[in-house]
Amino acid sequence: MKELIYVLVDHNGENINPTSLETLVLGQELAEKTGRRLHALLLGCNVRNLAEQLAGYEVDSVIYTDNALLEDYTFESQCEALSQILKTETPALLLMAHSYQNIDMAPRLSARLGKALVTDCVDFKLSEGELVFVRKMFRAKLYADVRVRSEPPWLVTLQAGSRFADALVKGSAKVIDRQVDLSSVEIKRVTGETVDFAKDRVDLSQAETIVAVGRGIKKQENMDLIRDLADVVNAEIGASRPVVDNDWLSRDRQIGSSGQTVSPRLYLAIGISGAIQHVVGMKSSQCIVAINSDRNAPIFNVATYGILGDLQEIVPALTKKLREIL
């Protein structure tokens, strides 16, 4: 039975999570390279429709579980459902999106089953039959090849943007109804109301130009450098999370996975290191300029142009130059 690969597909009842589709791409690649069979797995309530949708991709089958206790996410029922499935079917791999939901659930599942979990992977390598996973470590400045030392199934989460969902191979799969017994599950953690602090927020998604500032600005007093530059190019100001955490700008100007997603024509990232949680919110900008004093800052891996230097010097000079010509 070790020849199976399962991909857990997240959804909100109506739509499939885009990162899950990227994870399915990874599943298709791994299935092809290792000769294993690929199955998509859907947990929820009334998810047959979504299962039919997934059946249009090249997978062996789409397995879905309908259960009232799976309608809204709780780690308790999600873990129980998955442990029942993994204990009977023992796939070689369970692939998941590295979503907020899965990082809340998967480590618990991993500990309960005593099976390894490799989180936030960006790629895999297969050499001489050995599979290792590639992930970033040390503030995303180093890559690591990680080997799993425990028995299958291996649990793996994939970072958003590691694959293109467009690459999914189409096909026609059977849909299988798989029941689980959740009668023993006790829900201790109760989900309450959702709060949207950003309701009255500035909408940065429409901005043509964004000047974004990071912790490299160092002090609130230096924020004027950013305001002056933004004025000259008629830009909205955005920020990385620490700037907002410090209250140097309001929360609604945060860009990234827990903030806004933007794609302006020009994005200036000033004193921002380029952590993945920031990058997911801005990487589809048309032209990205990064100003950073660290040659190895990951932001240079997504930027179109990089300026290596001290922002205290560069930013005023850039503002001055732009003022002359615009």
Add this chain to the structure above:
Amino acid sequence: MRIVVCIKEVSSRESRYEVASDEAWINEANISFEINECDEYALEEGLKLKEHFGGEVVVLSVGDPRAEKVMRKALAMGADRGILIADERRQLTSPHLLGKVMSSALKDEEFDLVLTGTQSDDLSYAQTAVVLAELLSIPHATIIMKIEAEPEAKRLRALREMESGRFQWLELPLPALLSIQAGSSPVRYASLKGIMQARKKEIRTLKPEELGVEATAVPELEVVRLYQKKEERKAELLEGETGAIVEQLVEKLQKEAKVL
């Protein structure tokens, strides 16, 4: 309330990383160490709860014996005592082994709440907190920005961050474990008095063997190779004299990228 705060010592933010000759770790020769960023926020949340409800804050750390230094800092900020699981072999590098020693160390601590950071800035697995909750058989919540505790009623409400700037309230019975997100509330500085007092506070050191992890125990995850990927840089890098590079950039933005 008795609150356990898990803190980890990590290489500091300014580090220029070099891979060690075994290719499995960094060269620590020119590295300085600090408390993992979100762990410091976890400590702040723990100290605020203690101020409000009374009780005790115990800091728990697994790491090189050198981690005593960051523990002293936590004690200076107001924690009452420390437990250091000294990992001299650098063996405790996977979530399951970490969870195992931490849960054994907490076996006899009658805690109401365990706080951790969301993820570490070195390995960044973002797993240990949740693994620990499972091994302690208590409920958990991750990426928490705010806590409203009701120790009398043995429960708390926690505000969990979600994708795209939304938040969700969760209610948990105590004892529970929360992983705290950086930026939850401003972190205090240690006072001079705090620093003096910290010297006398107890730090108990435990060995992995005392906590059920023998020298032969194999971590479930192993870094086989650590490396830098230079070819990954996409940006055309401009460096040199400020006036000249600014000039070059503006020209490129106008003529090449056509975004000005």
